[in-house]
Amino acid sequence: MLSLQSLKRRGFTLIELLVVIAIIAILIGLLLPAVQKVREAAARAKCSNNLKQIGIGLHAYHDTNNMFPPGCAADQPPFGLGTSAWGSSWMVYILPQIEQNALFSRWVFSGGSGYNNANNSAAMFQIQIPTYLCPSSPLPVMACNIAAAPSNAGSSLMRPSYTGIAGGTWQLAGVTGYNEARLSNSGNQNSAGGLLFPGSKINFGGMTDGTSNTIVVADQSNFLTLTDGSKQAWNSAGPHGWAMGSGNANSPPAYTDRPFNTTTIRYTINFTKSGGWTNPACCNPTDGVGSNTGGNIPLNSAHTGGVNVLRGDGTIAFLRDSTDLTVLMALSTRDDGVVAANPF
Numbered sequence: 001m002l003s004l005q006s007l008k009r010r011g012f013t014l015i016e017l018l019v020v021i022a023i024i025a026i027l028i029g030l031l032l033p034a035v036q037k038v039r040e041a042a043a044r045a046k047c048s049n050n051l052k053q054i055g056i057g058l059h060a061y062h063d064t065n066n067m068f069p070p071g072c073a074a075d076q077p078p079f080g081l082g083t084s085a086w087g088s089s090w091m092v093y094i095l096p097q098i099e100q101n102a103l104f105s106r107w108v109f110s111g112g113s114g115y116n117n118a119n120n121s122a123a124m125f126q127i128q129i130p131t132y133l134c135p136s137s138p139l140p141v142m143a144c145n146i147a148a149a150p151s152n153a154g155s156s157l158m159r160p161s162y163t164g165i166a167g168g169t170w171q172l173a174g175v176t177g178y179n180e181a182r183l184s185n186s187g188n189q190n191s192a193g194g195l196l197f198p199g200s201k202i203n204f205g206g207m208t209d210g211t212s213n214t215i216v217v218a219d220q221s222n223f224l225t226l227t228d229g230s231k232q233a234w235n236s237a238g239p240h241g242w243a244m245g246s247g248n249a250n251s252p253p254a255y256t257d258r259p260f261n262t263t264t265i266r267y268t269i270n271f272t273k274s275g276g277w278t279n280p281a282c283c284n285p286t287d288g289v290g291s292n293t294g295g296n297i298p299l300n301s302a303h304t305g306g307v308n309v310l311r312g313d314g315t316i317a318f319l320r321d322s323t324d325l326t327v328l329m330a331l332s333t334r335d336d337g338v339v340a341a342n343p344f
Helices: 004-008 014-065 101-105 118-124 325-332
Strands: 072-074 086-089 142-144 162-168 215-219 262-265 306-311 316-320
Touching: 014 162, 014 215, 014 306, 014 316, 162 325, 215 316, 262 325
Parallel strands: 162 262
Antiparallel strands: 072 086, 162 215, 215 306, 306 316
């Protein structure tokens, strides 16, 4: 028969408890990175699916209109009913193709449809469209504003995770003899060599380099670091949200210096300027990176090592940070005759 003293000795000592706790802590430390990798893999897959849906929407729009939507447009024919004013982005034009018919049916393509049209501002107040949001993005979703939005709209308009590809600034890469870029004279180096640029009306036949060799939409969904070390949620939507278009003539080369929701490739993927980006005054920053807006904000994401991209054939690929700038520019240009070595 066990004595009371022997029963007491069956309990754990303090040292034994500490050893057990240490072992558990080590196991958690080993498992946590694996769990994080699984979560990021799932988020990256969801991001890929978003881009796939966007690709289906763009192709469906093309089937109906025999051209892709404009990257961004002014409210003038064939993209609006007015004479000018800040119009809408490509994300507005494909709303019916991504099952957002109710929102699209309320849209008025005049009077600054993507900026200060009170009807549209009210329609998109507090709207979040999951297809336009990467789950890996750390950026605040509702952090934009608009002139005619409801009074409490300072944090009410969606900032998208994706941007349309307008082309590449070949001149900055030392490539000569290329006349498709139609660069502006502002700090924003804006191209019309891609598929989604201001007032674009490109069809499949315009991608003479091949649909699989042309990128159309890509991630732009991470913070940028300024010279003071602060993190800024700057992307091509600027402070005006996913619906913002352009405000000048729809026909290049007389298009806007501020092509919202589109990007001209000037930097490598996830590029960080030495010392950080400056905070320029509106609206044409010297390096093409600013809050309102930057026509050359780099493609970036919180995905490990690169960004997801949608190609012209509707397929999704992953481009790594190490992708050479000239290769990235070639992929961003639809008809330069340069087919880069496969970087995917």
